[in-house]
Amino acid sequence: MYAFLIALLVLRILIRAYLLIMIVRMILDWTMVLIPRLRLRLRLRGIFNFIARIIYFLTEPPLRLLRKFVPPMNCGSISFDVSYMLLYFVLYVLQIWL
Secondary structure, eight states: OHHHHHHHHHHHHHHHHHHHHHHHHHHHHHHHHHOHHHHHHHTTOHHHHHHHHHHHHHHHHHHHHHHHHSOOEEETTEEEOHHHHHHHHHHHHHHHHO
């Protein structure tokens, strides 16, 4: 019984950590889109580049899988990637449910 509760606690902590990593990725993505000069300055910098690569390494596989099934939503000439919102929503509901 205690092993099951510990496993649930660990799973809840992992989901919460992954949600935080996804928030950091969202901030990175929007920073690079809205401030193009910052992208040029920070592209090859040491620790920033290392952290960004880790975040993208952790978040890109599930997003790539979702993008196969959920196409981007087109609004005129702009397309929104809905897979990020879907993954975040599913993980958030799973965190609440656990």
